Amino acid sequence: MEKFQPVAGNGLLDRRAFLRGGAALAAAMTGYARAEPLAEAPWSKEPGELVPAYGTPSKFEKAAVRTLSNPKGEPRTSHARTPHQLLQGTATPNGLHFTISHAGNADIDPAQHRLAIHGLVKRALVFTPETLSRYPLVSRFAFVECGGNSAPLFSPEPIQATVQAIHGLASCAEWTGVPLTTLLEETGVDAKAKWVIAEGADSPHLSRSVPLEKILDDAMVALYQNSERVMPGQGYPMRLLLPGWEGNMNVKWLRRLELTEQPAMSYYESRTYAPILPSGKAYQFYFIQEVKSFITQPSVGFGMKGPGFYEISGIAYSGNGRITKVMVSADAGKTWAEAALQEPVMSKSFTRFRIPWQWNGGPAVLQSRAWDALGNVQPTRAEIVAQRGVASRVPPPTAFPSQHYNAITSWAIDANGSVRHVYA
Amino acid sequence: MSTPRLVALLLACGTAHAAGPNLGQPLTHAELAAWNIHVLPDGTNLPKGTGTSAQGASVYAQKCAHCHGEAGKGAVSAALVGAPPIKSIDATKTIANFWPYPTTLFDFIRRSMPWQAPRSLSDDEVYALTAYILAQNKLIGENDVMNAETLPKVKMPNRDGFTPRFPNLMPPRSGRDL
Numbered sequence: 001m002e003k004f005q006p007v008a009g010n011g012l013l014d015r016r017a018f019l020r021g022g023a024a025l026a027a028a029m030t031g032y033a034r035a036e037p038l039a040e041a042p043w044s045k046e047p048g049e050l051v052p053a054y055g056t057p058s059k060f061e062k063a064a065v066r067t068l069s070n071p072k073g074e075p076r077t078s079h080a081r082t083p084h085q086l087l088q089g090t091a092t093p094n095g096l097h098f099t100i101s102h103a104g105n106a107d108i109d110p111a112q113h114r115l116a117i118h119g120l121v122k123r124a125l126v127f128t129p130e131t132l133s134r135y136p137l138v139s140r141f142a143f144v145e146c147g148g149n150s151a152p153l154f155s156p157e158p159i160q161a162t163v164q165a166i167h168g169l170a171s172c173a174e175w176t177g178v179p180l181t182t183l184l185e186e187t188g189v190d191a192k193a194k195w196v197i198a199e200g201a202d203s204p205h206l207s208r209s210v211p212l213e214k215i216l217d218d219a220m221v222a223l224y225q226n227s228e229r230v231m232p233g234q235g236y237p238m239r240l241l242l243p244g245w246e247g248n249m250n251v252k253w254l255r256r257l258e259l260t261e262q263p264a265m266s267y268y269e270s271r272t273y274a275p276i277l278p279s280g281k282a283y284q285f286y287f288i289q290e291v292k293s294f295i296t297q298p299s300v301g302f303g304m305k306g307p308g309f310y311e312i313s314g315i316a317y318s319g320n321g322r323i324t325k326v327m328v329s330a331d332a333g334k335t336w337a338e339a340a341l342q343e344p345v346m347s348k349s350f351t352r353f354r355i356p357w358q359w360n361g362g363p364a365v366l367q368s369r370a371w372d373a374l375g376n377v378q379p380t381r382a383e384i385v386a387q388r389g390v391a392s393r394v395p396p397p398t399a400f401p402s403q404h405y406n407a408i409t410s411w412a413i414d415a416n417g418s419v420r421h422v423y424a
Numbered sequence: 425m426s427t428p429r430l431v432a433l434l435l436a437c438g439t440a441h442a443a444g445p446n447l448g449q450p451l452t453h454a455e456l457a458a459w460n461i462h463v464l465p466d467g468t469n470l471p472k473g474t475g476t477s478a479q480g481a482s483v484y485a486q487k488c489a490h491c492h493g494e495a496g497k498g499a500v501s502a503a504l505v506g507a508p509p510i511k512s513i514d515a516t517k518t519i520a521n522f523w524p525y526p527t528t529l530f531d532f533i534r535r536s537m538p539w540q541a542p543r544s545l546s547d548d549e550v551y552a553l554t555a556y557i558l559a560q561n562k563l564i565g566e567n568d569v570m571n572a573e574t575l576p577k578v579k580m581p582n583r584d585g586f587t588p589r590f591p592n593l594m595p596p597r598s599g600r601d602l
Contacts, residue, residue, distance in 0.1 A: 075491060075500065075539045103539060116451055116459060124456065125448030135445050154513065186444050194595035197462055203542050205535035207462065211595045256459055265465045265525045267532040274522075274586060276513045282522070284586035287593050392512035401514035404589075 008337035010330035010364050012312075013356040015340035061086075066096055067164055069398045077102045079398065080233065081168025084296040084315065090342070090350035091141070092171035094226050099233035100146055100169065106202040106253045110237040113201065115221065119258035122188025129237040133223060135178045140220075141349040142243040143317045144250055145170035145289045147273045150405040153381070154391045158410075158421045161397045163299040166409065166421070170289075172317070172350035175241050176224035180215050180257075193259040197266075198240050201255035208249045209263035210242060214287075218243050218348075221254060244319030244348035245287050246404075248273055275403045278389035283404075291318035291378050292406040293326055293353065293370035304417030307361030312339075313354045318372035322346065325371040326353040332365035332410065332424040333380075339368070347373070364413045365424045381407045381423055463531040467576035470530065473547035474571040477564075480556025483549050487538050496560050501539070505560040507581070520561040524586060526578040530554045530570075551575070 007014050057064060064087070066080035080099040082092055092098075099105070110129040118124035146169035152159045153166065162168075189212070196215045199207040210219070222230055222241040230236050235252025242250050248268055263269065263285075274282040293316035298304060312330075316323045322345050327336040339353035353368065370378045379387075384407040391401035410424040453460075463469050484496070488504075496504035507520035515521075519529060534550045536542050545553070555570040564570070564578055588594050 103536075116456060117448075118451060118456055118460075124451040124453075126451040126455075127448045131447040134447055182444055183448070186446055186448055199459075199462070203536070203539075205461070205542065207535065211593060213593075213595065258460075258462060260462075260464065262464050262466065262468075264462050264531070265528050267528055267536070270524050270528050270586075271517060271522060274517075276510060276515060276517075278513060280510050280585070282586050283589045284524075285594060286589040288590060389513040391514040393514070395514065 004358070006358065008329065008331075009335035010362075011358040011360055012328060012330050012335075012337040013358060015338060015355050017356050064096065066098070067168065073104060075103075078104065079169065081164050082171045083162075083164045084167060084294075085163050085299050085301060087296070088313065088352070090172050090315070090352050091226060092173055092350075094173070094228060094231050094234075097171040097173060097225070097231065097234060098144075098146065098169045100247070101202070101233065101252075102206060103203045105232040106200070107232065108201060108236060108253060113237050113255065115238065115255060115257070117183060117187045117257045117259075119197075119260050120190035120193035121184070121259055122190065123186070125183075125187050127183070129223065132178050132221060132238065135182060137176050137223070138179055138220065139174055139176040139224075140218075140243070141172060141174050141346045142241060143170055143172040143289075143348065143350050144241075144247050145292075145317075145319075146247040147286060147289070147403040148400040149247075150292070150294075150409075151400045151403060152395065152397050153405045153407065153409065154388075154401040155394050156390045156392075157394050158423050159394065159397050160300065160421055162301050163294060163296055163409075165397050167294050169247070170315075170317070173225045174227065175220060175222040176227070177220040177222035177238070177241065180219040180221060183221070184216070189259065192261055195260045195263050197256075197258045197260055197264045198249070198251040198254060199256040199258075200235070200251050200253040202253045206248075206251060206268065207264055207266045208251055208269055209260075209266065210240075210245075210249060211287075212259065214242060214245065244289055244321075246273060246289060249287070273403060275388070286404050287319075289317075289319035290404070290406045291320065291323075291370050291372040291376045292316070293323075293368040293378055294409045295328075295366050295368050295411060298366070298413065298419055299411050300419050300421055302419050304359070304413060304419070306417065307359050310357045310359055311354055312357045312366060312368075313352065314339075314368050316341075316351045316353055316368070316370035317349060318370070318374075318376065319348060320376055321348065321373035323351040323353075323370055324373055326351075327369045328353070328355045329367045329369075330357060330364045333367055333408075336369070359413070362415060365422060366411045366413065367408050367424065369408055379407045381410075383407065461531070461535055463527045463534075465525045465527050465576070467527060467572060470527070470572035470575060471547045472572065473551050474569055475548050475550070475552025475555050476569055477552075477555045477559035477566055479548075480552035480554070480559075483545070483553055484556050487545070488553065491539060496557060504557050507561065519557060520563060520581060522582050522585070524580055524583050526554070526558065526563075526575050526580055529557060530575060 149169035493499035
């Protein structure tokens with residue numbers, strides 16, 4: 001049992017323990033509980049349900065849905081948050097991918113939709129979804145994260161809310177589409193072009209300005225999401241995908257790309273996604289979703305079943321590239337152990353981390369901290385508060401007191417096994 | 425911009441057609457007109473038309489007050505008038521205390537408002553509403569006329585209140601940047 005010696009305080013075990021030793025050893029650590037006699041269940045004794053044309057999850061998984069900020073469709077933005085605490089792996093199911101729509105989801109007939117590329121180009125061109133689908137396609141995984149994700153952490157007091165409420169405005173999918181370099185080769189690019197203004201066909205005609213450099217680096221007109229057509233809430237029939245960059249810039253229902261010398265200074269870039277700093281000035285053009293991680297299991301609402309073995313699991317990602325390391329603490333950051341990263345670890349994508357944990361039943365504070373390929377390290381709460389400040393009052397959980405919070409999240413577990421959000 | 429990618433693209437453009445599928449259709453300026461609504465901070469692409477605060481007041485009462493309240497005081501939607509000081513990171517951002525460019529106001533009203541029926545206002549009505557909101561905020565005079573010449577010249581109080589998060593990711597400034 002040597003390999004189950006803790007590697008950090010409060011019972012964190014070596015991340016390789018089960019790769020070497022086999023899962024059966026887990027039971028050896030806690031002892032066996034006596035099992036009930038096994039019996040044939042009703043569903044084993046008669047044929048099952050009709051096989052549907054489009055499958056949906058089991059009726060026993062009704063809790064695994066998005067939470068809605070505007071269920072009645074009042075004249076304001078609607079948010080739907082991903083239930084990270086009920087998911088594993090890294091590909092967010094399409095029906096659970098977070099959505100923010102500023103005036104509902106546009107209901108677009110793809111036969112009528114067009115994408116225009118114009119401005120500082122040699123030849124302005126217009127494309128239909130059908131013609132774009134005939135182009136050479138590429139697929140890649142990428143997370144998309146709202147610039148306002150994790151905003152409750154700007155509260156001066158820890159808000160008691162689930163990981164879904166706090167971090168649910170980030171999701172990850174495999175996107176398939178046409179690289180924008182392919183389309184710009186056909187339109188040509190005027191040497192004066194520096195920005196690309198992207199605009200949606202939704203009723204707000206949402207628009208954002210993107211540096212041409214990013215468009216040429218890894219931008220895509222995405223047509224498919226996890227192998228099926230992009231969902232309406234993700235911009236059907238097409239969205240701009242800017243891997244690793246602020247979600248709002250990944251313009252949905254994309255209809256127009258205009259190459260320009262100057263940025264548009266649109267509403268969303270000059271006002272909404274411009275977080276105020278303690279100095280009174282504001283950041284403009286934040287662009288990058290910086291390195292972040294959070295523990296999804298256990299987290300607020302998780303039912304701890306008494307002392308014994310648990311796996312701590314969570315998500316890490318960085319808009320700058322791959323995740324290279326995630327460290328986990330069970331004692332509020334006093335000691336740390338390195339978590340296992342689930343392969344494949346992909347650039348600008350969710351990376352699942354896991355570490356075995358022997359909970360002794362006493363108080364514990366769980367934290368995770370990520371590093372990315374550019375050497376960026378996820379900040380501590382003290383660091384981000386020093387740089388970015390805190391809100392003047394405790395906001396409602398769905399409010400956005402500021403944006404772009406990427407510091408460490410802490411979950412405290414008490415002797416009863418209840419999990420609370422704390423600042424540590 | 426001097427990346428290998430851009431150089432390659434510019435070279436490719438020397439030929440009549442790139443080697444790709446070439447499935448796009450040529451688009452003329454006239455064909456694009458209904459969609460070509462971007463207004464840039466220097467006034468590029470502002471349409472013809474004109475409006476005053478007095479004209480804007482009646483449009484506002486009919487089409488905006490329902491959500492934004494009487495005289496822009498705010499209701500179910502944000503207040504459009506007022507400039508509370510920015511004393512905290514969660515301060516309320518308003519047109520007068522935060523928005524850096526007057527052109528954004530015209531652009532946003534024209535593309536997104538009214539919420540229930542965007543693109544239903546004439547350009548004159550958008551100029552008039554822009555004038556009304558700027559005048560209510562005392563950023564222009566009551567009798568000032570807003571048009572493609574005058575609007576970009578309106579000085580917003582928080583024009584210099586911003587800094588890029590990652591300056592190295594910002595494209596070089598062009599002669600046309602304000």
